[in-house]
Amino acid sequence: MSFSVKHRLLPFIGPVMLYLFWNLVLTAKWIQPNLLPPPDVTIMYMLKSFASGAIFQDLWTTVLRTIYAFLIAAGIGVPLGVLLGSSVQTYRSVEFLIDFFRSTPSSALIPLFMLIFGISDINKIAIAAFAAILVIMFNCAYGVMNAKKTRLMAAKTMGIKKFYIFKDILIMESLPQTFVGLRTGVSIALVIVIVAEMFIGSENGLGHRIIDAQQVFNIKEMYSSILVTGALGYSLNIIFMLIEKNVIHWSGKS
Amino acid sequence: MNTLQIPRNHVSIRGLYKSFATTPLYEDFNLNILKGKIVSIFGPNGCGKSTLINMISGITEIDAGEILFDGKTLKQTTIGYVFQNYRDALFPWMSSWENIAYPLRRANLSEEKVKSRVEELFELFDIRFNLKLYPYELSGGQQQTVSIMRALAPKPEVLFLDEPFSALDFEMTLFIREKLQEVNLVSGITMMIVSHDLEDAVFLADQILLLTRRPTRIAALLDFDLAKPRLAEAISDPQFIAMKSQALEIFQREMRAGNGM
Numbered sequence: 001m002s003f004s005v006k007h008r009l010l011p012f013i014g015p016v017m018l019y020l021f022w023n024l025v026l027t028a029k030w031i032q033p034n035l036l037p038p039p040d041v042t043i044m045y046m047l048k049s050f051a052s053g054a055i056f057q058d059l060w061t062t063v064l065r066t067i068y069a070f071l072i073a074a075g076i077g078v079p080l081g082v083l084l085g086s087s088v089q090t091y092r093s094v095e096f097l098i099d100f101f102r103s104t105p106s107s108a109l110i111p112l113f114m115l116i117f118g119i120s121d122i123n124k125i126a127i128a129a130f131a132a133i134l135v136i137m138f139n140c141a142y143g144v145m146n147a148k149k150t151r152l153m154a155a156k157t158m159g160i161k162k163f164y165i166f167k168d169i170l171i172m173e174s175l176p177q178t179f180v181g182l183r184t185g186v187s188i189a190l191v192i193v194i195v196a197e198m199f200i201g202s203e204n205g206l207g208h209r210i211i212d213a214q215q216v217f218n219i220k221e222m223y224s225s226i227l228v229t230g231a232l233g234y235s236l237n238i239i240f241m242l243i244e245k246n247v248i249h250w251s252g253k254s
Numbered sequence: 255m256n257t258l259q260i261p262r263n264h265v266s267i268r269g270l271y272k273s274f275a276t277t278p279l280y281e282d283f284n285l286n287i288l289k290g291k292i293v294s295i296f297g298p299n300g301c302g303k304s305t306l307i308n309m310i311s312g313i314t315e316i317d318a319g320e321i322l323f324d325g326k327t328l329k330q331t332t333i334g335y336v337f338q339n340y341r342d343a344l345f346p347w348m349s350s351w352e353n354i355a356y357p358l359r360r361a362n363l364s365e366e367k368v369k370s371r372v373e374e375l376f377e378l379f380d381i382r383f384n385l386k387l388y389p390y391e392l393s394g395g396q397q398q399t400v401s402i403m404r405a406l407a408p409k410p411e412v413l414f415l416d417e418p419f420s421a422l423d424f425e426m427t428l429f430i431r432e433k434l435q436e437v438n439l440v441s442g443i444t445m446m447i448v449s450h451d452l453e454d455a456v457f458l459a460d461q462i463l464l465l466t467r468r469p470t471r472i473a474a475l476l477d478f479d480l481a482k483p484r485l486a487e488a489i490s491d492p493q494f495i496a497m498k499s500q501a502l503e504i505f506q507r508e509m510r511a512g513n514g515m
Contacts, residue, residue, distance in 0.1 A: 150342035153313050157335035158357040158408065168360075172347045250346035253390040 037220045046224035055209070055228060062193055062206040063232065065121070069128035069189040074182060077133040081140025081181070085174065086166070091141055098138055106131035106188070107195050114200060124196035124205075131192045132185035139181025143174030176251040183240040190233050206232070263324075264289035264444045265310060265412060270319035272302075272309060278469045279305060283319070285463070285472065287412075290442040292434075294455035296501065297465030297473070298509055303448045306465075307414045310446070311335050323411060331412070334405030338417040340398040344389040350400045351385040357408045375403045378440075379433055395426030402430065406437065413437075415447045419454050428486055431457055435483050452505070453489060456498050464501060466508045474504050 022039040025031050037045075049055040084091045110127060117123035147170050155165045197207025206229045213221035244251065265287035272280040279302045287293055295303045308314035310321055312328045313335070323331040337343035344353050351372060358368045376385065379399055389397050398418060405413060415434075419427045435458055438445055449455035455462060456478065464473040480493045488494050 148342045150337055150339055151345060154335065154337065154343045157311055157313065157333060157405075157414075158360070159329075159332065160357070160360050164360055168356075169345065172345070175347075248347075250388065250390060253388075254341060254344075254346035 035219065037223060042220060042223045042227065045220045046227055049221075049224060049228075055225070058204055058206050058209045058225075059228060059232070061204045062190075062197065062229075065125055065128065065193045065197075065205065066186065066190045066236070069125045069193060070132060070182075070186045072125070072129040073132035073136055073185050073189065076129075077136030077181070077185070078140050078178060080133075081137040081178070082144055082171065082174065084137065085141035085144025086170065088145065091145065098134060102134045102138060106192050110196065110200065119201045123200055124193055124202070127196060128189040128192035132189040135188060136178075136181040136185040139184070140174060140178040143177025143181075144170055146177065147173035176248050179240070179244045179248055179251070183237065183244065186236050186240060187233060190236060194229060261288040261291065263287075264291075265446075266320075266322050267310065268320045268322075270309065270321070271317040272305065272314075273317060280309075281469050283470065283472075285475075287444060287446065288461070289324075289444055290438070291460040292438055292445040292447065292458045293461045293463055294459035295446065295448045295463045295465065296450075296452060296455040296505065297470070298467050298505070299450075301465045301467055301470050303450075303465060304416050306470075307335075307416060307446050307448055310412075311414045332408050332410045334408070334410035334413040336398075336402050336405045336413065336415040336418050338420055340394070340401045340421070341389070343401050344397060344404070346388060346390055349386050349388055350392065350396075353389065353400055354385070354404045354407050357404065361408060371407060372403075375406060378437065379403060395422050395429070398422060398426070398430065399433075402433070406443075409441070410443065412444045412446065415445065417448055417450060420450065427454070432483075432486075434458060439482060452498060452501060456494065456501060457484065457489065462497070462501055464504050464508070466511070473508050474501075476501060476504075 019039050022036075026033060026036065026038055084094065106127060109130070113123050113127040113130075117126055151169055151173060152165060155169050160168070193205070194207040194210075196202070197205035198211040202208040206225055210222055210225045210229070213219070213225060263286050265285075267283060267285040270280050270283040270285075271278070295306060297303050305314055309316050311333055321328065323333075344350075345356065348356060354372050354375065355368045358371055359365075363371070372385075379402075381399070383392060383396050385400075389400060392400065398421070402415075402418070419430065422430065431454075434445065437443060438458075445458075447455070447458060459478050462474075462476040462478060464476070465471070466473045476497065478497050480488060480491060480497070
């Protein structure tokens with residue numbers, strides 16, 4: 001009994017320690033108080049911004065941009081990934097490009113995208129989608145390529161037609177890896193949306209809110225917006241993990 | 255009952271050639287498998303036991319030669335294949351029931367017929383676990399049972415089994431041996447079993463196919479007519495022991511011959 005209670009309290013130790021450390025840094029005067037507000041003040045400020053509704057517009061804008069970018073990325077990345085994965089030769093011929101751009105920080109491409117799309121909402125979504133497409137496509141292609149050969153052979157010996165082997169077996173086999181790509185993809189999309197909101201003349205979004213607060217030295221606003229951004233990223237991850245656990249119930253078990 | 259009929263050819267292999275990376279594995283290989291018989295394939299490591307049934311079942315392509323089933327090609331023939339690694343062979347996104355039903359549904363059988371066929375197999379295999387469970391929720395032996403049921407579902411003419419017992423405990427081995435024997439006696443389905451265990455190889459066999467080292471030839475095709483159904487105790491029957499030592503002798507002779515190369 002006491003063991004299981006202790007066990008359940010374990011995840012809270014980290015946050016409590018951060019809270020104490022944050023306080024300690026301030027009371028010991030390691031950091032000037034005008035650069036870092038106390039944790040309780042920051043959290044209260046954040047709660048107030050929710051209570052008054054002040055943050056909703058920015059939060060919603062960022063969420064929408066991330067979702068659009070993600071949907072575009074998934075819509076292009078998954079079919080392309082399946083296509084590439086089912087032909088090893090095709091994959092090998094574009095492998096370098098995928099790996100190169102996957103390794104290029106997408107933020108480095110922001111100026112290029114500004115040239116193409118201008119300083120618009122579409123620009124932010126386009127670059128976030130571009131960044132997410134590569135990781136989704138890559139994971140999806142690997143999922144298809146690494147499908148268990150035994151399962152494909154099993155279907156073949158049953159006399160299943162090629163189209164159904166593809167649809168029933170290959171696609172299902174690739175799903176666990178594809179989901180890893182989708183989960184990573186949505187995180188990347190959020191990162192790029194926030195960066196784009198900061199630096200591509202934006203009038204809304206959490207990124208804009210953070211940099212705006214910094215410019216006018218409203219540090220309570222800045223820290224509370226950073227916390228909200230973190231919470232958003234964390235929630236997206238949790239949502240995807242829950243979907244994954246239910247849809248891809250066999251992942252890691254077979 | 256079967257012994258009264260004159261057994262006829264079922265699987266015939268003519269002039270089979272297969273090489274891997276220019277090293278020939280099979281050269282002008284010929285073999286006849288009789289209808290309704292259980293043939294165990296036994297031989298030294300790397301002699302291509304699994305490759306042989308993989309070529310017959312169409313998993314591995316052959317370089318040249320002809321393999322016919324009662325005069326029909328593979329495409330015209332329903333076969334079943336049981337893999338050594340049941341974990342990788344079953345479809346984990348389907349329940350065990352759906353796994354067994356899958357080949358039937360894809361053969362466009364009505365849902366009623368699918369149900370009654372799965373029910374039939376359920377009775378035949380005396381299943382005591384819930385088929386609604388996913389394969390990864392079952393024990394190894396239960397998973398292999400499901401994969402055998404799936405292979406048998408479309409009523410194949412020939413059932414291929416690649417070391418089906420190697421990952422099972424002894425209790426499960428006894429159970430599956432018994433069931434395979436029953437299926438063979440009831441339905442007269444031809445079976446080819448690859449085995450690395452001589453006792454397993456002899457136990458179910460009507461014929462034991464002993465292979466040489468590569469390039470692979472037939473060392474011997476032994477007939478074993480100990481009465482069926484064979485019970486677990488059959489392993490201490492003098493006839494069983496005699497057959498085992500005869501097979502062992504040939505096996506060892508081939509090993510020695512191979513070492514001289």
